Amino acid sequence: MRKSSVLIVVCLTCLCFSQVAAPPKRSIAPELQTAIDHIRAASLRGDLSFLASDLLEGRDTPSRGLDIAAEYIAAQFRRAGLEPGGDDGFYQTARMATSETNKEGFELQLSRPEASFIADPKDVEIDASAALDVPHAQVFKLDLSDSALVGGLAAEQVEGKVIVTVAPRGSSANARSAFGKLRQTKPVAIVTIGRSGAQDEQPE
Secondary structure, eight states: OHHHHHHHHHHHHHHHHHHHHOOOOOOOOHHHHHHHOHHHHHHHHHHHHTTTSSGGTOOOOOOOHHHHHHHHHHHHHHHTTOOOOOOBBBBOOOOOOOOOOOOOTTTOOOOSSOOOOEEEGGGEEHHHHHHHHHTTOOOOEOOTTOOHHHHHHOOHHHTTSEEEOOOOOOHHHHHHHHHHHHHHTOSSEEEESSSOOEEOOOOO
């Protein structure tokens, strides 16, 4: 019954629109129409499949995969007979600056009577606006998958402490919400331990 209702509504809608005068058809320049006539779904699907393939390794900037993608697109432009418009033929030079955190003197050690953990600086990504030195701060271990614990977290529980948590799998709204909640509690730092190391983050 529900499907029939939908079909009736659609038919009535089409009937109503058919009674409205269609707007005048705009003319298209012959050369533009020729270009439009050459567009094919299969060709577009082939381009997209190649540019999105694993072969291009995500097309990071800069990367080998990005260079391959640029050359592929330039080849399609040449094939279409387009005129180069960049400062280097079909390519446009983009100047970029990269910055790296100075890890000189960096040390991250977590310890308890039974064992201790020392992070290797090469496995650490630091997101902090200033140096941080908390040699004897208490550690608060937090399970981000425990929504009840995260939701009920109070500032007095973690204020002045270092929160240690394991990075959640993937990027989810729940994880972003949890990290937002953590920053509001004003800990000294948040250390997120992932598969490849640890991330020492000073909250805003």
